[in-house]
Amino acid sequence: MRALAIVVFAASLAAAQTAPTFSGRDALAYTKTAVDFGPRPSGSPALDQTRKFIETKLESWKLKPEVDQFTASTPIGPIKMYNYIVKIPASNASAVDRVVIVAGHYDTKRFKDIKFVGANDGGSSMGALLELAHVLAAAPRKDVSVWIVFHDGEEAQEGPWTAADSTWGAKHLVAKLQKSGEIKKVRALINIDMIGNRNLSMLRDTYSTSWLNDLVRQSAASVGMAAVFNDQTTDIEDDHLPYLAAGVPCVDLIDFTSGDTFWHNEKDTMDKLSAASLQQIGVVVLASIDAIAARK
Numbered sequence: 001m002r003a004l005a006i007v008v009f010a011a012s013l014a015a016a017q018t019a020p021t022f023s024g025r026d027a028l029a030y031t032k033t034a035v036d037f038g039p040r041p042s043g044s045p046a047l048d049q050t051r052k053f054i055e056t057k058l059e060s061w062k063l064k065p066e067v068d069q070f071t072a073s074t075p076i077g078p079i080k081m082y083n084y085i086v087k088i089p090a091s092n093a094s095a096v097d098r099v100v101i102v103a104g105h106y107d108t109k110r111f112k113d114i115k116f117v118g119a120n121d122g123g124s125s126m127g128a129l130l131e132l133a134h135v136l137a138a139a140p141r142k143d144v145s146v147w148i149v150f151h152d153g154e155e156a157q158e159g160p161w162t163a164a165d166s167t168w169g170a171k172h173l174v175a176k177l178q179k180s181g182e183i184k185k186v187r188a189l190i191n192i193d194m195i196g197n198r199n200l201s202m203l204r205d206t207y208s209t210s211w212l213n214d215l216v217r218q219s220a221a222s223v224g225m226a227a228v229f230n231d232q233t234t235d236i237e238d239d240h241l242p243y244l245a246a247g248v249p250c251v252d253l254i255d256f257t258s259g260d261t262f263w264h265n266e267k268d269t270m271d272k273l274s275a276a277s278l279q280q281i282g283v284v285v286l287a288s289i290d291a292i293a294a295r296k
């Protein structure tokens with residue numbers, strides 16, 4: 001507990017220099033609002049409510065998302081899905097076409113037999129993305145545009161994850177960006193997933209692009225967050241895969257190794273989450289954006 005308090009103190013010092021307003025507490029509050037709507041699988045009324053909440057918060061910061069709406073032909077039938085894209089242009093106009101995407105999913109896994117509210121899995125990413133949009137709107141980066149992407153349909157709709165039944169939103173948006181040619185602007189994608197539990201311990205995903213994995217860890221060290229990352233390597237299938245297939249350098253930031261994630265379990269509830277963890281990831285993501293921007 002003491003060690004954790006020291007880390008948090010270091011985080012707020014580091015945050016004061018780069019992103020004064022990222023608030024783990026606010027990110028946690030946004031997560032709670034969504035979790036209070038109940039289970040939020042794609043196509044559910046609770047996910048409609050979540051979108052409305054996201055829109056209202058964005059509007060209060062004078063942000064309006066672009067909406068990528070489509071109907072997914074899933075194994076359980078057609079489902080209307082919505083990706084939200086919040087674009088925060090570089091303040092230096094000549095850098096506007098250099099884009100970093102920070103993404104995560106906001107849907108939760110559909111279960112028939114348990115009440116799954118996905119506080120960590122689907123909730124924490126949504127809350128952190130919203131707070132990142134808030135911070136970046138107040139302080140756009142000079143040399144890079146940041147697109148905050150809320151993906152729908154990350155989860156398998158029918159049963160266990162398969163390559164065909166997963167990442168519905170990410171696949172759709174990648175195809176759209178390829179068609180428009182905009183995918184070429186994307187220098188890197190940072191995907192966040194399951195980042196809210198206490199005792200956060202981020203693994204190194206082996207699908208992720210090596211230099212970006214290194215860059216995130218170096219950035220974490222530079223803001224006093226090295227302890228948040230462990231040395232375990234695991235291959236994680238997540239929303240970054242369609243982007244990787246399209247040639248975009250990607251990193252997936254996920255805690256799948258600590259015993260505290262309560263993955264796809266009815267115990268994935270708000271009481272397991274920590275504002276300090278969200279704060280740590282928020283600060284690391286902002287430092288990583290700046291490190292990517294500083295690359296030639």
Ligand SMILES: [Zn+2]
Nearest residue numbers: 109121155264
């Ligand atoms: Zn999941």
